[in-house]
Amino acid sequence: MTSYDQLLQVLRDEGHRLTPQRLIVLRVVAEGRQHMGVDEVFREAQSAYPFMDLATVYRTLRLFKQVGLVTEVAIGDRLHYELTHPDDRHHHMVCRVCHGAFNLSPHYLEEFNSTLVNEFGFIPDLDHFTIAGVCVNCRPQSPAEVGAGSEEFTLDEDPT
Amino acid sequence: MTSYDQLLQVLRDEGHRLTPQRLIVLRVVAEGRQHMGVDEVFREAQSAYPFMDLATVYRTLRLFKQVGLVTEVAIGDRLHYELTHPDDRHHHMVCRVCHGAFNLSPHYLEEFNSTLVNEFGFIPDLDHFTIAGVCVNCRPQSPAEVGAGSEEFTLDEDPT
DNA sequence: CAAGTATTTGCAACTCATTGCAAAAAGAAA
DNA sequence: TTTCTTTTTGCAATGAGTTGCAAATACTTG
Numbered sequence: 600m601t602s603y604d605q606l607l608q609v610l611r612d613e614g615h616r617l618t619p620q621r622l623i624v625l626r627v628v629a630e631g632r633q634h635m636g637v638d639e640v641f642r643e644a645q646s647a648y649p650f651m652d653l654a655t656v657y658r659t660l661r662l663f664k665q666v667g668l669v670t671e672v673a674i675g676d677r678l679h680y681e682l683t684h685p686d687d688r689h690h691h692m693v694c695r696v697c698h699g700a701f702n703l704s705p706h707y708l709e710e711f712n713s714t715l716v717n718e719f720g721f722i723p724d725l726d727h728f729t730i731a732g733v734c735v736n737c738r739p740q741s742p743a744e745v746g747a748g749s750e751e752f753t754l755d756e757d758p759t
Numbered sequence: 760m761t762s763y764d765q766l767l768q769v770l771r772d773e774g775h776r777l778t779p780q781r782l783i784v785l786r787v788v789a790e791g792r793q794h795m796g797v798d799e800v801f802r803e804a805q806s807a808y809p810f811m812d813l814a815t816v817y818r819t820l821r822l823f824k825q826v827g828l829v830t831e832v833a834i835g836d837r838l839h840y841e842l843t844h845p846d847d848r849h850h851h852m853v854c855r856v857c858h859g860a861f862n863l864s865p866h867y868l869e870e871f872n873s874t875l876v877n878e879f880g881f882i883p884d885l886d887h888f889t890i891a892g893v894c895v896n897c898r899p900q901s902p903a904e905v906g907a908g909s910e911e912f913t914l915d916e917d918p919t
Numbered sequence: 920c921a922a923g924t925a926t927t928t929g930c931a932a933c934t935c936a937t938t939g940c941a942a943a944a945a946g947a948a949a
Numbered sequence: 950t951t952t953c954t955t956t957t958t959g960c961a962a963t964g965a966g967t968t969g970c971a972a973a974t975a976c977t978t979g
Contacts, residue, residue, distance in 0.1 A: 692881045720895030720912040735880030752880035
């Protein structure tokens with residue numbers, strides 16, 4: 600049983616129907632690069648199935664997100680999606696300047712999460728979290744740093 | 760010099776023109792309750808200045824946000840704005856169920872901020888931060904908690 | 920205070936995303 | 950396989966927010 604079939608089983612198990620549209624969107628996202636924009640998913644899906652409708656792509660991605668098959672990442676002000684890798688869950692730091700997305704281990708949010716729960720009884724949605732900002736490469740460097748490069752930092756960028 | 764005039768000075772100092780539309784939007788936000796929706800701002804502004812256009816309200820609020828006069832809060836999926844109180848800066852926890860917005864002291868994000876800067880050289884936008892989730896009152900209670908109330912937590916809700 | 924210019928407004932068109940609804944189709948049952 | 954029920958799709962309309970552009974206007978300078 601392939602990994603792709605396992606994904607389909609997730610849908611079946613929750614009582615969702617396996618329509619050609621869903622199979623295609625799933626395949627596009629599974630085979631595509633990290634965090635694809637909705638329009639990209641739409642174009643690729645449409646080339647495999649010309650009757651594909653944009654609304655269906657939106658609905659399908661939302662469904663996939665609900666059942667955990669994909670992860671939603673807000674890049675700029677557009678929504679992107681990537682296949683969820685259960686063994687490599689991570690959050691994202693998205694650079695406001697270059698729009699690059701960098702992975703962030705869930706470990707960095709554990710304490711924040713406990714604090715909100717313990718102090719306020721507030722349960723934050725931290726299934727997937729995206730924080731915007733400016734990455735090392737786009738950061739205005741202080742004079743002392745100019746020419747020093749940024750070898751001191753490790754940014755695990757999503758291949759795009 | 761009133762506080763209102765100080766706000767106007769901020770605009771003037773940055774070279775922005777003081778149009779009637781801007782004066783009115785500023786007054787509406789300054790006198791309004793916490794985090795008003797754009798449509799509310801629009802309605803109130805329109806009653807003071809019938810020619811007010813919705814696009815102008817959007818542009819004006821965006822400008823005010825840029826210069827720091829107002830803070831943008833995403834509640835549900837709509838944007839809300841509140842006057843920035845420099846002596847009471849805070850982030851928000853927004854409940855996905857009741858849509859209530861609760862204040863969160865910047866102190867709770869200091870460590871997270873330093874971690875990202877120190878470990879990744881990533882400078883997160885933490886001027887204002889909104890985290891979605893479920894608040895104590897809307898949280899499904901465990902059997903042991905039923906009837907116990909939520910006196911153990913202090914949620915500082917924005918008056919709405 | 921009049922003239923000049925750069926910004927801002929109002930309007931309409933547009934984008935991204937969602938939704939109502941009738942028609943189509945998936946899966947279950949016979 | 951045929952029928953039935955429920956979900957899903959395609960389409961068109963809607964909603965929130967943004968944008969291009971010509972007309973209007975706030976501010977600057979003489």
